[in-house]
Structures are given as C-alpha cells and as structure tokens.
Amino acid sequence: MNGVHDMGGMHGFGPVLPEANEPVFHAPWEASVRGMLVLTGAWRRWNIDVFRHAIERLPPADYLRFSYFEKWLDAMIALLLDTRLITAEELSIGLYRRDVAVRPRFAAGDQVRARNINPEGHTRLPRYVRGHVGMIERDHGAHVFPDSNARRAGEAPQTLYTVRFTARELWGDAANPADQVSLDLWEDYLESA
Secondary structure, three states: OOOOOOOOOOOOOOOOOOOOOOOOOOOHHHHHHHHHHHHHHOOOOOOHHHHHHHHHOOOHHHHHHOOHHHHHHHHHHHHHHHOOOOOHHHHOOOOOEEOOOOOOOOOOOOEEEEOOOOOOOOOOOOHHHOOOEEEEEEEEEEEOOHHHHHOOOOOOOEEEEEEEEEHHHHHOOOOOOOOEEEEEEEHHHEEEO
C-alpha cells in the first residue's frame, strides 16, 4: 500500500530532529495506550501486521498530525470495532453518564465524610475510607450507581465526585503528611462533614 505512512526519504517534510534524552512516554496516557495494546493483543484477534495496517489506514491528515501513540490508539480502536470486541455505542463518551433532574449535594471544596456503611452486596466504597473526612475535588456529573445496578435494581444515577483524603486522615499521624488519596465516590456514599 502506497500512502502517507511511507515517507522515508521523501522531500518536503524537513529534517528529522531527534529529541535529546527523549523519554519513552511524554505523558501518562501514552503508557496507558501501550498497556491497552499489550492487553488487547492477548486476545489474539489480530497480529502486528494487521495492527500496522490499521495505522496505515489513518486518513493522511490525521497520520501527519497525530503523535506516535495517538496513531496507536486510533488503530487499536479501529481494530476493536472491526473485530466487534466493542461497539460504537460502547465507545461513545456518554455511555455511563446520565442526565438527572436532581442538583448535586456537594461542590468542589466541600468537606465530606464517607459514610460508615456495611452493605451485604456490591459496593465501590472502600472500607478504609468509611467514616473519614475528605474534600470534594471534582463533580463528574451523574453516573450509574454500581451498588444498585449490580443487584439489578436499576441504574439509580447520581452524582459521582472525586474526593481527596489525606493519608493522615486515613492512617493516622505516622503517615506522610504530604501523601493523599483521591477516590471517585458516588453521592450516596457521602455526607456533610
């Protein structure tokens, strides 16, 4: 296949300027893409040549502007769709986000306490934060509540927050005062502190 990917020795693209002491990954997401590719490769639905061909099928404008790992990500998504391991609907950004009429109870900067609950079924509230005080970092909008959804009792969408806890709040004065833990927690897990 002759295409934009076969650029070796072509004139007009300027010199190749290697980056001194270039890191393997320029951003954490690039390492995640590498990890996803390794994991999806374990399914053996494609081989390295099929993967390379998926990169070669990128539209020329995208091929020229995408970074190395952006090309990998686009090719991997194309192959996941081609092999029907995922659907376009599953890939859509709003898959887990839901619209709800209820306003969030908390806002960034609010102090909250993780409720001290002991459910019999599935929960995403870790025991080590129950009863501890943290601060709302971010509101992610309404999402499917996994505790309800796991019991097949409906999605019960509610606001999902990132809550930051200090290590000392969780593990006492022996913990490093600079350490923190951030968790994504649903509104039902939280109460005002």
